[in-house]
Amino acid sequence: MVYDSVPGASNMANLVFSMDSINFIETYWQGIRLNAIPVNPARTWRECKFSLTLPRILNPDGILKIYVWNFGKKPFMIDNFRLTFYIDKPKRRME
Secondary structure, three states, X not given: OEEEOOOOOOOOEEEEEEEOOOOOXXXXXXXXXXXXXXXXXXXXXEOOOOOXXXXXXXXXXXXXXXXXXXXXXXXXXXXXXXXXXXXXXXXXXXX
């Protein structure tokens, strides 16, 4: 849930997923705009849902970081933040 204290407060905020050395070589960074619709009413709670497929994580020492980056610096609130991870099971070979 997101609550903009002033109109457009969350327009410049991103939900970020990042990991250094995801596969011992590459780094991973993905930002999702928290407010994809720039005209939203202020002072009301609104539900936001996102879906993202992460690349395969091969580094067992890697730390996945998930955070909100508010580079717009306007005040807004987040409540009931929940993450759900699903594991893609390997496909069985048909013989």
